[in-house]
Amino acid sequence: MNTMALGIRRGLIEQNSILRDRKELGTNIAGLVMYLMLILWIGRNPAGGGVDMTAFMTVGFVAFTVFSAGIMTLPMLIAADREEGALLRLRLLPRGVPVYITGRAVSLILHIAVHSALMLAIGGAIGGVALPSTLYGWATLIWVLGLGALSVIPLGAMIGAMLPTAKAAAAVVGLPTMLLMIASGVMIPMTMMPAPVQWIAQVFPLYWQGHGLRAAFFDSPGGELHKAWELGTAAMVMGAWAVAGMVLAPWLLRRVTRK
Amino acid sequence: MDTVISARGLRMSYGERQVLRGLDLDLRRGETVALLGPNGAGKTTTIEILQGLRIRAAGDVEVLGEDPARGADAWRARLGTVLQNWHDHPRWQVRTLLDHVAAHYPDPWDTDELLRTLGLDGHATSRVRELSGGQRRRLDVALGIVGRPELLFLDEPTTGFDPEARREFHELIESLDITILLTTHDLAEAERLADRVAVLLDGGIAVHGTPQEVAATVQAPSLVRWRDGSERTDDPSELAWRLHQRYGGPVPGLEIRRPSLEESYLNLVERSAA
Numbered sequence: 001m002n003t004m005a006l007g008i009r010r011g012l013i014e015q016n017s018i019l020r021d022r023k024e025l026g027t028n029i030a031g032l033v034m035y036l037m038l039i040l041w042i043g044r045n046p047a048g049g050g051v052d053m054t055a056f057m058t059v060g061f062v063a064f065t066v067f068s069a070g071i072m073t074l075p076m077l078i079a080a081d082r083e084e085g086a087l088l089r090l091r092l093l094p095r096g097v098p099v100y101i102t103g104r105a106v107s108l109i110l111h112i113a114v115h116s117a118l119m120l121a122i123g124g125a126i127g128g129v130a131l132p133s134t135l136y137g138w139a140t141l142i143w144v145l146g147l148g149a150l151s152v153i154p155l156g157a158m159i160g161a162m163l164p165t166a167k168a169a170a171a172v173v174g175l176p177t178m179l180l181m182i183a184s185g186v187m188i189p190m191t192m193m194p195a196p197v198q199w200i201a202q203v204f205p206l207y208w209q210g211h212g213l214r215a216a217f218f219d220s221p222g223g224e225l226h227k228a229w230e231l232g233t234a235a236m237v238m239g240a241w242a243v244a245g246m247v248l249a250p251w252l253l254r255r256v257t258r259k
Numbered sequence: 260m261d262t263v264i265s266a267r268g269l270r271m272s273y274g275e276r277q278v279l280r281g282l283d284l285d286l287r288r289g290e291t292v293a294l295l296g297p298n299g300a301g302k303t304t305t306i307e308i309l310q311g312l313r314i315r316a317a318g319d320v321e322v323l324g325e326d327p328a329r330g331a332d333a334w335r336a337r338l339g340t341v342l343q344n345w346h347d348h349p350r351w352q353v354r355t356l357l358d359h360v361a362a363h364y365p366d367p368w369d370t371d372e373l374l375r376t377l378g379l380d381g382h383a384t385s386r387v388r389e390l391s392g393g394q395r396r397r398l399d400v401a402l403g404i405v406g407r408p409e410l411l412f413l414d415e416p417t418t419g420f421d422p423e424a425r426r427e428f429h430e431l432i433e434s435l436d437i438t439i440l441l442t443t444h445d446l447a448e449a450e451r452l453a454d455r456v457a458v459l460l461d462g463g464i465a466v467h468g469t470p471q472e473v474a475a476t477v478q479a480p481s482l483v484r485w486r487d488g489s490e491r492t493d494d495p496s497e498l499a500w501r502l503h504q505r506y507g508g509p510v511p512g513l514e515i516r517r518p519s520l521e522e523s524y525l526n527l528v529e530r531s532a533a
Contacts (some may be wrong), residue, residue: 001362010359015349086347089402092310092334092340243382 007102014107018115030113035061035119036126038187043127046120047189048223051214054127058119059217063210065115066145067180070152071159072173076106078160079169079207109224112149129217137216144212144234151238153207154245161253182208190225205241208234215248262321263410264309265513269318271304278304280462281318286410291294291432291439293449297528298400302442305459306412309440323410336364339408339437341342341399343415349388353379356387357401364406371512377431389445393424400431417448446521458524460531470520479518479526486512 001009018024039054041101047056081087081100090096132138163169182188183197184206188199201207202225215221215229224230271279278301286292295300307313308320311327312329320327323379325334348356354370361367370435374380376533377397382390390398396416403411413432417425429451432439441451450470458477459468466476480491483498495515518526 006359006362009362011356012361013351017352021350081347084347084349085342085345088342089345089347089360091312092335092338093360094336094406095363099363 003098004102006095007099008106010099010103014103014109015114017141018107018111031115032118032122036122039123039127039249048191049218049220051218051220051223052127054123055191055217056130056214057187058123058127060210061119062150063206063213064181064186065119066112066148067152067206067209068138068177069112069115070149070156072170072177073111074104074108074153074156075160075169075173076166077107077165078107078157079163080166082161083129084163108149108153112145130239132216140212141216142232144209144216144238145224147238148205148212148241151209151241154242154249158245158249158252159245163250168197180204187208188189191223205238208237213240249250263288263323264287264440266309266320267319268306269305269308269320270326270379271301271308271313272316277462277502279308279315279318282459282463283459284464286440288409289436290454290455291452292442292455293453294440294444294457294459295444295449295524296442298444300459302459303414306414306440306442309520310340310412311335314461318397336406337409339403339406341403341411341413342414343418345399346388350384351387352384353387353390353398354383357398357405360402361405366407367405369409370405373401375407392419392421393427394472395430396420396424397431400428403508404435404437409412409437411437413434413439413443414486415442415444417443417445446519446524450520456520458527460528465527465531474518474523475522477523477527479522481518482516484514485510 035057039057042195043057045053045056078087087100090100093099120129120131132141151161159173160169163172180201183193183201183254184190184204185193185201186206190207192200193201211224211229212231212234214224214235215231219227221227262285264284266282266284268284269279270277270422282305284292284294284305292330294305296302297357304313308315309322309327311330312320314328322330323334323337327334341528351359352373357370357374361370371380371383374383377400379394379397379401382394384404388396389396416432416434417428420428425448429448439452441449453470455468456473457466458473460473465474468476480493481495482496483490483492483502485502492497495517497527499510502513
């Protein structure tokens with residue numbers, strides 16, 4: 001079997017075995033339940049720009065899914081793979097490393113796709129959230145999802161490779177991720193945040209991921225910080241994180257593995 | 260003579276600490292060699308260099324005719340490894356994992372047959388983490404040999420085994436007809452499995468040979484006991500001769516105990532530490 005096919009199959013098996021794992025399933029369902037309760041509770045309130053909170057939070061949580069998959073799920077999976085020995089086993093197999101990387105990428109994409117689809121389906125059924133209606137909207141959706149994922153995956157891979165255990169990874173990235181979730185306009189529109197929080201949030205890719213996705217889903221930028229779609233800035237900030245991650249990660253990893 | 264591993268003047272250090280200072284090692288096709296040594300002697304480092312996982316500081320190394328630092332996939336496909344303390348892929352099913360690992364190799368064993376041989380056919384659809392310690396170990400062996408390796412590395416394979424699991428494992432290894440490099444703390448294991456033993460001390464091979472030769476080379480004193488006394492001596496035969504003369508015939512209760520490999524080994528390690 002060729003390397004790419006083997007990697008894809010590995011990703012499918014990984015994701016399938018995670019989905020069948022009771023603990024993992026519990027964590028995933030808990031996230032969806034929290035989202036469901038929030039939209040039932042405050043979903044009908046306006047979020048600005050002619051959008052209600054259900055639509056706002058659905059898009060926000062999709063952005064957070066991409067962000068947390070890269071910065072939280074990925075390092076925990078990699079740390080667990082190292083702790084348990086899967087990484088070493090794969091390093092000892094012919095073609096093991098490319099197969100591992102492909103498999104991880106596939107399982108991460110599946111994780112993002114399944115979660116996002118579930119939230120969009122729930123948001124659509126309960127709050128009438130509609131998918132983008134134009135080709136331009138779909139194009140925006142795709143590049144924002146892709147660049148947003150790229151902005152966190154190298155960093156997540158690096159964190160996962162450097163931390164000793166999955167627990168340590170969860171402890172290190174858990175709190176900052178939660179703070180960013182609150183500060184970056186996933187649940188609460190940024191316009192309601194104090195100015196210093198707004199400034200800090202705009203440094204990180206999560207805010208721009210959400211902003212870009214709202215541009216794909218919504219017509220009016222009336223609810224945004226600067227009352228305008230700033231897709232150029234979104235691309236620049238997420239692109240800068242992606243480049244920094246891709247430059248830093250291999251360099252740091254080499255330093256760590258040489259020890 | 261078909262050489263599978265050849266290492267000359269192998270050197271490795273981590274920062275200031277020199278772990279290997281000129282190690283020489285040879286493995287011929289078909290033989291099992293045990294690498295013995297106390298913790299921190301560099302056994303795992305040696306294996307990792309031979310597998311191409313670590314880059315040596317100096318020395319000439321060839322494994323299956325290639326430099327492991329440059330070993331490509333085709334070379335890697337000829338190696339197998341069973342390491343200590345693997346808990347990987349806990350959520351995967353046994354057969355799924357074995358099939359996946361087998362798919363990396365050009366000419367793997369039939370996985371159903373392998374599961375049957377290793378007595379795991381009843382657990383093919385179990386999750387890996389549901390296996391008992393001994394079953395998990397047999398799966399590790401299956402994963403190590405599924406690619407039909409020419410050379411198998413076993414790094415402290417029976418650490419934490421109960422005696423029965425250990426015996427099962429030994430029988431399994433003895434039934435394999437391949438070249439094996441084994442590291443272990445367990446002298447009895449080395450004596451049972453290995454054609455030759457190499458003792459790693461102070462970053463080099465201190466002694467090597469058959470288990471008997473090693474015991475003879477590093478001979479700890481033998482213990483001679485008889486009815487009226489006992490004595491430790493390097494030359495038990497000479498003492499027995501003197502005793503015969505003293506008693507003017509058979510020595511009552513004469514008993515001569517040659518040192519086991521373990522005693523010789525500990526003797527060697529103590530001398531090196533002193």
